Amino acid sequence: MRGLLLAVLALSVFGCASVKKVESGTNRLGERFTISIEGAWNQLDFPGVKPAQVWTMEGVTVDEFLIFNGIRDGEVMNSKSGNGKQQDFVFRKSMPTEEIVSLFEGVLSRDNAVFKLIKIEPYPFGGKKGFRFEYERIRKTDNVQLRGVGFGAVDGGDLFALLYHAPRLTFFPRHQARVEAIAATAVIR
Amino acid sequence: MKRRTFLAGATAWGLGLVSRPGRTADDLGYSAPPRFTRPETSGEEGGLWALMDREERNLRRSPLIVRDGDLQSYVQDIACRLGSDHCPDIRVTLVRTPLFNASMAPNGMMQVWTGLLLRVENEAQLAAVLGHEIGHYLQKHSVERLRDIKSKSAIGQVFGLFGLAGAVGQLAVAASAYAYGRQHETEADRIGAQLMHRAGYQVGEAAKIWSNLLAESQAAEGKGANGSLLFATHPAPPERRAMLEDIARSLPDGVTGEEAFGRHVQRYLDEWLNDEIKRGQYAESLVLTTRHIARKFALETMHYHRGEIYRLRGRDGDLDLALGDYRNAIENDKPYPLALRGIGLIQRQRGQRKEAIEMLSRYLELAPAAPDALFIQSYIAELNS
Amino acid sequence: MNTLTETRASVCSLLRLTALVTALSLSSIAFAAASLNLAPGFSSLEKGATVVIMPPDVELFSISGGGVSEPKADWTETATGYIINELRRKSDVLGMKNVALSEKDADDLAEINTLHAAVAQSIALHHFQGGNFSLPTKGGQLDWSLGEAVGPIHQTSGADYALFVWIRDSYASAERKAAMVALAMLGVGIPGGFQVGYASLVNLHTGQILWFNRLIRGTGDLRTATDAAETVQELLSQFPRSQ
Numbered sequence: 001m002r003g004l005l006l007a008v009l010a011l012s013v014f015g016c017a018s019v020k021k022v023e024s025g026t027n028r029l030g031e032r033f034t035i036s037i038e039g040a041w042n043q044l045d046f047p048g049v050k051p052a053q054v055w056t057m058e059g060v061t062v063d064e065f066l067i068f069n070g071i072r073d074g075e076v077m078n079s080k081s082g083n084g085k086q087q088d089f090v091f092r093k094s095m096p097t098e099e100i101v102s103l104f105e106g107v108l109s110r111d112n113a114v115f116k117l118i119k120i121e122p123y124p125f126g127g128k129k130g131f132r133f134e135y136e137r138i139r140k141t142d143n144v145q146l147r148g149v150g151f152g153a154v155d156g157g158d159l160f161a162l163l164y165h166a167p168r169l170t171f172f173p174r175h176q177a178r179v180e181a182i183a184a185t186a187v188i189r
Numbered sequence: 190m191k192r193r194t195f196l197a198g199a200t201a202w203g204l205g206l207v208s209r210p211g212r213t214a215d216d217l218g219y220s221a222p223p224r225f226t227r228p229e230t231s232g233e234e235g236g237l238w239a240l241m242d243r244e245e246r247n248l249r250r251s252p253l254i255v256r257d258g259d260l261q262s263y264v265q266d267i268a269c270r271l272g273s274d275h276c277p278d279i280r281v282t283l284v285r286t287p288l289f290n291a292s293m294a295p296n297g298m299m300q301v302w303t304g305l306l307l308r309v310e311n312e313a314q315l316a317a318v319l320g321h322e323i324g325h326y327l328q329k330h331s332v333e334r335l336r337d338i339k340s341k342s343a344i345g346q347v348f349g350l351f352g353l354a355g356a357v358g359q360l361a362v363a364a365s366a367y368a369y370g371r372q373h374e375t376e377a378d379r380i381g382a383q384l385m386h387r388a389g390y391q392v393g394e395a396a397k398i399w400s401n402l403l404a405e406s407q408a409a410e411g412k413g414a415n416g417s418l419l420f421a422t423h424p425a426p427p428e429r430r431a432m433l434e435d436i437a438r439s440l441p442d443g444v445t446g447e448e449a450f451g452r453h454v455q456r457y458l459d460e461w462l463n464d465e466i467k468r469g470q471y472a473e474s475l476v477l478t479t480r481h482i483a484r485k486f487a488l489e490t491m492h493y494h495r496g497e498i499y500r501l502r503g504r505d506g507d508l509d510l511a512l513g514d515y516r517n518a519i520e521n522d523k524p525y526p527l528a529l530r531g532i533g534l535i536q537r538q539r540g541q542r543k544e545a546i547e548m549l550s551r552y553l554e555l556a557p558a559a560p561d562a563l564f565i566q567s568y569i570a571e572l573n574s
Numbered sequence: 575m576n577t578l579t580e581t582r583a584s585v586c587s588l589l590r591l592t593a594l595v596t597a598l599s600l601s602s603i604a605f606a607a608a609s610l611n612l613a614p615g616f617s618s619l620e621k622g623a624t625v626v627i628m629p630p631d632v633e634l635f636s637i638s639g640g641g642v643s644e645p646k647a648d649w650t651e652t653a654t655g656y657i658i659n660e661l662r663r664k665s666d667v668l669g670m671k672n673v674a675l676s677e678k679d680a681d682d683l684a685e686i687n688t689l690h691a692a693v694a695q696s697i698a699l700h701h702f703q704g705g706n707f708s709l710p711t712k713g714g715q716l717d718w719s720l721g722e723a724v725g726p727i728h729q730t731s732g733a734d735y736a737l738f739v740w741i742r743d744s745y746a747s748a749e750r751k752a753a754m755v756a757l758a759m760l761g762v763g764i765p766g767g768f769q770v771g772y773a774s775l776v777n778l779h780t781g782q783i784l785w786f787n788r789l790i791r792g793t794g795d796l797r798t799a800t801d802a803a804e805t806v807q808e809l810l811s812q813f814p815r816s817q
Contacts, residue, residue: 019700021710042709058718059696059709087469097564098534102501109467114253114285121563131564138252143688145252167689170721170781240647246677250684 017046022055029053030069033126033160036185039178041065048079057175061142063166065179068152071159078107093157097131104150104163105135114138126160126188128153137165147172151183160188217439219383221327224275225295234295234332241294248282248300255283255303255457263453264301264319267312271320271384275327287464289402293322295331306454307461308405308477309398310484312446316385317395324380330373378429382436391443396433399426401480408476451486458487462494471502489525492518496531508535526555530565537568546572610702611812613716616784618814619735625665625775626673626733629680630657631691634796635744649797653743656802661739664806669816673733683730686723690738693718694772698788721781728778736778739809741771741789743796769794773809787812 022041028034041055055065071077073093089106092099101120109115116136123132130153137146148165164179166172228235248254255261261283269276278297288304299322309315325331369377382392403426454461465474478495482488496514499507512535518528533548549569553562619625634649665672675683697718700709708714727736771789776782789809795801 018706019709040711042711056709057711058693059700061692061695061699096534096538098561114464115467117560119563120561122567140253142692143250143252144692145685145688167692167723169685169689169723170719174721236648239651243647243651246681250681252685 017044019043020045029067032155032158032189033069034187034189035162035182037178037182050079051075051077052079058166058171063171063175064164066161066163068159068161068163071161073157077103078110091159093154093159095154100152100154100159101131101133101150104133104152104161108135108137108148108163108165112140114140123151123183125151125153125183126155126186128155128160128188130154132183135165136168145169147176149176149179151186153188155188160186162186217379217383217436219380221274224278227296234329237294237332238296241296241298244294245280245282245296245298248284248298251284253285255285260453260457264306264315267316267388268299268319268323270388271316272323273384273387275323279323279326285460285464287461287468291318291322293326295326295329297326299323299326303457303461304465307458307465308401310401310447310450310481310486311394312450313385313390313392313394313443314398314445315450316388316390316446317381317392317398320381320384320388321377321395322381323384324377325369325373327380328373328376330369330377374429375432378433379436382433382440386440386443389443391437391445392440393434393437394445396430396437399430399433402426403430404480405473405476408472409470455487458490459494462490466494466498466501471498474498489518489521489523489528493525493528493531496528500531500535511535524551524555526552526559529555530559530561533565533568537572542572609716611716611785611787612814613782613784616782617817619670619775619816621669621816622671623735623816624673624731624733625670625735625737626675626727626731626778627658627661627665628683628687628690628727628736628738629675630654630661630739630741631687632657632739632741632796633743635742637744637746653741653796653802656796656799657739657741657806659799660803660806661737661810663803664810665737668810668813670735673731675731679730683727686720686727687738689720689723690774690776691740691772693720693783694738694740694774694786697774697783697786698772698790701786702788716783716786718783718786719781720776720783724776724778724781731778734778735784736776738774738776739771739806740773741769741796741805741809743769743771743794743805745795745797768792769796769805771805771809773813775813785813 020043022037022043024037024040026034026036041057044054044056044060046054051068051071053067053069055067056063057065068077071091073091075091077089077091087106087110089103089110091103095103097120101117105115105117114137118134118136120131120133123130125131130151133150135148135150137148138144139146145168146165147168148163150161150163152159152161154160162179162183164175166175228238230236230239261281264283265279265281268279268281272279275297279293279299280297281299281301283306284300284302286302286304287307288302289308290302291300291305293299299319301319305318306315309318378395382395385395386392462478465477468474475495475498478491478498481491482495492514496511496518499511499514512532515528515531515535518525519532529548529552533545533552536542536545536548546569549565549572553559553565553569556562559565632650632654634646634653636644636646636649662672662674680687697716699707701712701714701716701718704714712718724736728734769789769791773787773789774783775785777784787809789805794805794808796805
């Protein structure tokens, strides 16, 4: 009995998730997408997060830096979590910017969070013609009020984007400048 | 027991009850109990009060309540006039949730959801719902119901409903667990109608709520868990509507308060409609906006949002319908800025350069500080080059 | 995590909790090394330091036979009272001067209490649980700060420190217990009730979390004053006495 339980323990701790260090410097996120970071980050290597990569500074329940590395035409933007009844959000290469931002809004409201777009503007991202947007969210699961910023561009029919959100108290202001700096270093090849 | 007498049923209602001094001939003769005092915490009812006090505190601290004093006091005032002697015990909280619901707990906490305020058409309809909930309160139905369902395992979800800030996802389950018995609903409807009447409202409006909601739910594609949720908690609308129409005939006259209601909710409509559209129940949202358009309420706003629903649904022909609605929203001398934007964005995609530029430029003139001003400017520059 | 990994993460943490609780109840592993609880450079409070006790965020559940958790608001209400009393008593014993908040103040400070809960869960996972979940950038240290967000607590209460407590506790119903026994005989373990708690001491001038502790166990009860006191004792067991 005890052996069985220890096996369960091992499985659940080692099988589920891990956190990897992302070192300071230039990081190649994929074939075509590179960013440079100053100071290390933590990457949450959880099996359920795809298609995004998730990085954090303060922890899984506090802040998220989401990296979308070349989402293809027809690809689902949200992870396959939830009860299966919820709507999936699919990227189309024909989408104009305003629809891509609505797509992110959908992805970020999938947990019933209240989402409000604060600003959207053109932004040269990764050397391409892109966009930048700011938003607010209220997580309904725990009532935490978040602020966020996102950057993105479509190139060769693929979507590249970085999103960061954290509690509007303390954490978003603390890390916003770092995130803006990272976005400025992005290169799409 | 007075309550039992009152409950005695349709025949007593039809015949009219013993007359009481001070009531008008067409009054149904309900007399409310005196104000309630806080029961002992150790008892069953006291336990329910304590529990609701806690939920009220949680709700008060939720970022999802509407903190605007004007609208809150407007609804509070209506509840107060309906509750009459019980006014000091009624505390209204407006909760930002795009579903049709209101509830009142035995401690006097009343919740009104913004999805309800988006759906009723006037003060009388709002008063009908509030009066109905006050009816449950006056007759202490929740205490009786607690006894009823205590044995059911669903009771937790009942309280999940009150702690809704974190439990909206469970609402469908909660709503079904939360149902009052049909007898209680009928009784609350009758009391509500009478409270409406005494407060000077047109009782006939109560039945209209059900017609409207029925139309919405019939439009819904399939019985999704995210539907309006109201048939889980209330008797089937056709009978209910018939009964309310019946009562209305014996309680004529009164005002609807359409203008005042519209004035108070006007500046929230955009936010509430945005929340409504995000439910993704486009068929229901279309019925709702179409209904408001038919009664010429907030025309520009409703046309714009119906346009948005079509644009988002994006079936064959929907973009044309969206354009039609957007155009309706800019017809008069005060065009709705976001509708100009809508036309501009669609025409840009369709390669209608000239109109796209014109519409987007007009949008920016009217809304220079819009969240997407810089972004739209870049579209205009691109179209011009 | 919020959007993308929420479901997965919660499934994982549930499994992990279950496994941990079981392991802990089987063997008496003593868990708490002092460095785990203390921020770098902090050892204890000065004697008579003023500490405001934040409204504890507590929720009690009953687990039905089918495994559904039902919030029990009446239990919660009573338990919260017991916990506040014990926190006051215990903070006296530890040499602190405690300050209470009015309901109105608590309403105004609700957002920071919510923020604490989110941060505490990250500390519990990434620092206490550690291992695969450690955040490499934190270097194994208790290095979290609520920052300037705590300023209003200092302004409202006048205190220099705040003690935050967050507890979730669940109890198996009789039918659930029967199911547990039945399944255990078939060699299948299913979770009964368990208790999870977090406590933080926060410097109200810097926001730094100076001390943190986590409770996670299959025992403990909050439904009686004596048992609730035991839980608080346990949660504050590593708390350094004021010097």
